[in-house]
Amino acid sequence: MSPDEEYTAYVSGRLPWLRQIAYPLCQDWHRADDLVQTAITRLYVKWHRACAADDLDAYVRTILIRVFLAEQRGGWFSRARVTPLPPEPPVQGDDHDLVMDMRRALAAVPPRQRATLVLRFHCDLSVEQTAHALGCSAGTVKSQTARGLATLRSILGAPDSRLSHVEEC
Incomplete structure (x- = not known):
């Protein structure tokens, strides 16, 4: 299999996973898709190095997080919205109010702290x-x-008590 075919196969299989990481970071599916697109573009450029990594998923997740953090440091123009927000996707879980409250609260957390919380509790990574x-x-x-x-x-x-389950993760 050629390197381009390996890259395509990997990205095709991991797109939903990457979107599930990107969404809690930015709270917007369109922006999450943009983050993922930028991350997989950077992955393509570094594919020869990435495919040799011990943990390719960790390598790609790192690229995605760094793309998000770099975007936060950018100017206001890169974050300006030109259209109204799309409706929120259906909430999953038993307590819809809790999920919505957590999303709003997470969106208000500073970007670096938000990235840390997403990696620690959403992605279940160690310190x-x-x-x-x-x-x-x-x-x-x-x-x-x-x-x-x-x-x-x-x-x-x-x-x-609604936040106590986060600390147990």
């Missing part, structure tokens, strides 16, 4: 894996996680 993906120390991941959880608590209304 070390998260540090590697973000290119920082384990101590930074711990402090960003603590700050992000504190921000979520304050947005959701202080010590609330």
Whole structure:
């Protein structure tokens, strides 16, 4: 199989997974698709190095997170909306209100803390894996996680049992 065929096969199989990581970061399916598109474009450019990685999924997830963080540092023009927001997709889970509250609260968390929370709790990565993906120390991941959880608590209304399940992850 040629490198282009390997790349195409990998990306075709992992697109839904990448979108599921990108959405909690930006809270917008169209923007999530843009993040994924940029990430897979960067992956294509580095495919010869990426396919030799020990964990290709971790390599691609790192690219996606770094694309998101780089976009947050960009100017306002790159984040301007020219159309109204599409309707939210159907909420999955038992407590629809809790899911919607968590989405709104997560969207209000600063980008670096949000990325840390998504990697730690949505992707279920360890502190070390998260540090590697973000290119920082384990101590930074711990402090960003603590700050992000504190921000979520304050947005959701202080010590609330609704957030206790996140800390158990």
